[in-house]
Amino acid sequence: MLDLRFIRENPDEVRRAIRAKQLPDALESLEQLLLTDEEYRLLRRDLEAKQALRNANSKRIGEMKRRGEDAEALMREMSEVAGEVKHLEERGRSLEARVQELLLEIPNLPHESVPYGESEHDNVVVKEWGTPATFAFEPSPHWEIAARAGWVDLEAGVKITGAGFPLFRGPGARLVRALERFFLDRLETAGYTELVVPLMVNADSATATGQLPDKEGQMYQVSDGYYLIPTSEVAVTNLHRDEILDSEALPLKYASFSACFRREAGSYGKDVRGLNRVHQFDKVEMVQFTLPEHSYDALEAMTRTAEEMLETLGLAYRRLLMCSGDMGFTQAKKYDLEVWSPGQGRWLEVSSISNIEAFQAARLKTRARPGGVGGKGRPTPVHTLNGSALAFPRTMAAILETYQTEEGNVRVPEALRPYLGRDLLG
RNA sequence: GGAGGGUUGGCUGAGUGGUUGAAAGCGGCGGUCUUGAAAACCGUUGACGGGGCGACCCGUCCGGGGGUUCGAAUCCCUCACCCUCCGCCA
Numbered sequence: 479m480l481d482l483r484f485i486r487e488n489p490d491e492v493r494r495a496i497r498a499k500q501l502p503d504a505l506e507s508l509e510q511l512l513l514t515d516e517e518y519r520l521l522r523r524d525l526e527a528k529q530a531l532r533n534a535n536s537k538r539i540g541e542m543k544r545r546g547e548d549a550e551a552l553m554r555e556m557s558e559v560a561g562e563v564k565h566l567e568e569r570g571r572s573l574e575a576r577v578q579e580l581l582l583e584i585p586n587l588p589h590e591s592v593p594y595g596e597s598e599h600d601n602v603v604v605k606e607w608g609t610p611a612t613f614a615f616e617p618s619p620h621w622e623i624a625a626r627a628g629w630v631d632l633e634a635g636v637k638i639t640g641a642g643f644p645l646f647r648g649p650g651a652r653l654v655r656a657l658e659r660f661f662l663d664r665l666e667t668a669g670y671t672e673l674v675v676p677l678m679v680n681a682d683s684a685t686a687t688g689q690l691p692d693k694e695g696q697m698y699q700v701s702d703g704y705y706l707i708p709t710s711e712v713a714v715t716n717l718h719r720d721e722i723l724d725s726e727a728l729p730l731k732y733a734s735f736s737a738c739f740r741r742e743a744g745s746y747g748k749d750v751r752g753l754n755r756v757h758q759f760d761k762v763e764m765v766q767f768t769l770p771e772h773s774y775d776a777l778e779a780m781t782r783t784a785e786e787m788l789e790t791l792g793l794a795y796r797r798l799l800m801c802s803g804d805m806g807f808t809q810a811k812k813y814d815l816e817v818w819s820p821g822q823g824r825w826l827e828v829s830s831i832s833n834i835e836a837f838q839a840a841r842l843k844t845r846a847r848p849g850g851v852g853g854k855g856r857p858t859p860v861h862t863l864n865g866s867a868l869a870f871p872r873t874m875a876a877i878l879e880t881y882q883t884e885e886g887n888v889r890v891p892e893a894l895r896p897y898l899g900r901d902l903l904g
Numbered sequence: 905g906g907a908g909g910g911u912u913g914g915c916u917g918a919g920u921g922g923u924u925g926a927a928a929g930c931g932g933c934g935g936u937c938u939u940g941a942a943a944a945c946c947g948u949u950g951a952c953g954g955g956g957c958g959a960c961c962c963g964u965c966c967g968g969g970g971g972u973u974c975g976a977a978u979c980c981c982u983c984a985c986c987c988u989c990c991g992c993c994a
Contacts, residue, residue, distance in 0.1 A: 519954085526954070526963045533963085536975035540922035549974080556974035722914095849932085851914055857951095 479581050479840050486515060495587040498594055498802035507583035514580060518573040525566040532559050582691055586837040588802045589774075589811040595801025601814070602801065607785065608794030610818045615884045619821035620875040621752030623882050624650060627904070630753065630874075642742065642750070642757035644871070649903040653877070654760060656897035657870055658735050661762040661787065665867060668783050670733035670764060675713035677737060678704040683716040686841040688808040688834075698739050706739035711864040714765040719842040722857050724850035729768040729776060733867070736761065753871035754826065760870040766863045769846065770836065773861035774811070777833040781813050784829045784867045790893045793876050794818040796825065810835040817872065821879035826872040831865030838862045 485492050489512060496504045535556050542549040593602055611617075624630035629650030635643040646654050662672055684690040684705050689697055689712060698706040707713055714734050723730070738761050742750075749755050764783065768776045781797065788795045800812040812832040816825035836859040839845070845857035881889040887904030895901060 522954070522963085529964085530962055532974075536973095537923070539974055543922075553974045560974065849914090 479837065480584055480586065481836075481840060482515065482577070482581060485511065485581075485584065492584065492587070496585060498588055498592075499585050499805065499807075500596055500803035501585055501807070504583055504585055507580050511577065511580035511584065514573060514576050518570065518577055521566060521570050521573060525563065525570055528559055528563050528566065532556060532563055535559075582685070582841075585807045586810050586835065588805060588809075589833070589835075592805065592811050593799065593801045594803075596803045597801075598804045600801040601804055602799045603796050604799045604813075605797040606794075607789060607796070608792070608818075610794045611820045611880045613820065613882075617821045617879060617882060618886075619752060620819075620878040623821070623878045623886065623888065624752070626886055629653070629903070632752070640757075642755070644753060644756055644758075650874075652898060653874060653894075653903070654870060656894050657873065658760065658762065659897050660894055661867055662733060662735060664787055664790075665733035665762065665764065665783070668731075670731045673710075673714055673717075673732050673734045675707075675710050675717075675734050675736060677707055677713075677739075679707055679712050679716065680704055683712060683719065686719050687712045687715050687838055688841070692807045695743055696741050698741060707736065708740045709738050709761060709864075709866075710734040710736035710763045711765055714763065715838060715862055715864065716842065718767060718844045721844055722851040723767060723844065723846040723860060725769060725846035725848050725858065727850075728846060728860065729766050729772065732765045734763050734765070736763070748822075751822075753875045754822075756871055762867050764831075764863075764865045764867050767839075767844065767846075768861050768863065770859060770861050773833050773835060773863060776861075776863055777811060777813075777831065780863060780865045780867075781815070781831045784815055784831060784865055787868060788815065788817060788828070791873070791877065791891045792893075793873075793880055795828075806832070808832075808834050808837050810837065815868075817876040819872075819876055819879055821875075821882070826876060828868045828872045828876070829866040832863060834862045834864070836861055 480492065485508070489508070492508060493505065496502075496508060535552060539549045539552055539556070542552070593600065595601065621630070621632070625632075627649070628647050631645040631647055632641075634645040634647075635641075638645065666672065678700060681690060681703055684697065689705070689708065693708075697708055700706060713736070714732050717732070718730075737758055739758050742755055742757060745755055753759075764780055766773075766776050766780065785795065785797065795815050795817045798814040798816060800806075800809075800814060805812050809832040812830060814827050815829040815831070817828045819826050839860045839862055842862075844860055844862075846860045847857045877891060877894075878888055881891060883889060883904075885904070887902050890898050890901050890903060
């Protein structure tokens with residue numbers, strides 16, 4: 479969330495940002511927020527004056543009683559004040575709750591380098607790498623390649639659970655394992671600390687990273703009020719909720735492999751064929767906590783780390799700079815990496831790398847100061863970033879399609895051979 | 905699932921409903937001493953919000969939330985978490 483004082487002092491800047499992000503509903507929330515905040519602040523002044531009166535006289539009553547004087551009259555008088563205080567407190571609580579609620583509906587501001595745009599069509603391709611693979615035969619989409627030998631069994635998943643829960647078998651399952659090790663090894667080299675995190679989070683965590691209230695419908699909710707994580711970003715980022723970090727120890731760089739669960743309500747058509755979009759998938763995620771002045775360098779570095787994985791795998795890709803309107807609620811700047819899918823003749827998003835700036839950190843109450851929580855100086859904001867490195871199913875799809883042979887086998891990319899122990903799947 | 909005990913400042917740990925925002929110790933910071941450091945000694949040391957040009961003043965905060973009271977860290981309710989014992993279990 480944005481800092482309330484910043485919103486109060488820069489309402490026009492926030493209005494511009496909301497328009498750029500194409501979130502007209504938030505404009506209404508903003509106007510209500512400004513009004514409610516003003517009302518709350520006025521009430522607070524009134525309330526605090528009465529509290530001061532009550533405190534002073536309560537102290538006097540205590541002194542009088544100690545001296546054995548009669549305090550009845552003053553107590554009766556204060557009884558009335560207590561009633562007023564109580565009434566103002568109630569009103570104040572409901573106003574404050576409303577302010578918090580509205581504050582959660584205000585999106586993050588786009589960074590100045592983000593182009594204005596209304597939809598995904600306005601995203602900017604800022605880089606292309608590699609040459610799309612060419613074939614002497616008609617390349618198959620991955621679901622045909624994988625289905626032939628049962629490497630990926632979508633029907634089995636339907637029987638066991640439902641659509642969008644793929645089952646991987648034999649070489650397909652081994653490829654999942656190889657990718658996990660490949661990705662995590664690369665991130666270890668890049669200085670990331672590996673984490674294994676809970677797959678369910680509570681509502682506080684989901685709110686702090688921005689899934690609630692904005693994307694509630696995209697998460698599976700289980701009993702006890704928990705949510706299945708849509709990305710391990712949620713669990714990892716909340717590791718430092720309500721903490722003051724040692725600014726000397728920044729940046730903190732975390733890597734986490736996990737299953738991810740997404741309802742993907744409203745998706746249909748070619749987007750959901752095969753492994754293009756599923757409800758449960760594996761992903762290795764990068765998360766960083768940095769000082770504000772370093773976060774944009776970190777964004778570039780994280781993006782390069784993800785790109786280098788695709789380059790090492792020999793997969794053609796492009797980098798998109800997301801426009802203001804396609805960026806999402808919490809992001810200040812975001813790149814998408816899309817890999818070329820020769821069997822489908824289209825680009826598939828395999829990674830999304832974002833700088834959230836202080837937007838999550840404000841909800842998380844994560845700050846930094848030299849020496850950490852007991853250190854000296856004022857706590858300063860931190861910035862959080864996250865990015866996929868990489869999402870498995872579409873990476874797998876691209877590998878299967880890029881390295882397929884006419885006989886229906888799949889050559890193993892050089893970089894994965896140590897992990898798979900063979901040159902050819904088939 | 906059942907029974908009991910806990911949750912206090914950066915940490916340890918006191919706290920009879922009325923100068924307790926909170927003893928004491930540790931740690932941190934400043935100083936004395938020392939060639940320097942340590943030790944010892946002295947002093948100092950919470951956060952957030954609001955008001956004032958300012959010295960300052962006010963409010964809130966003792967796990968979260970509610971309540972009782974003129975007044976709550978202290979009493980009541982509720983939730984979360986931790987510990988011990990019993991039960992169950994991969």
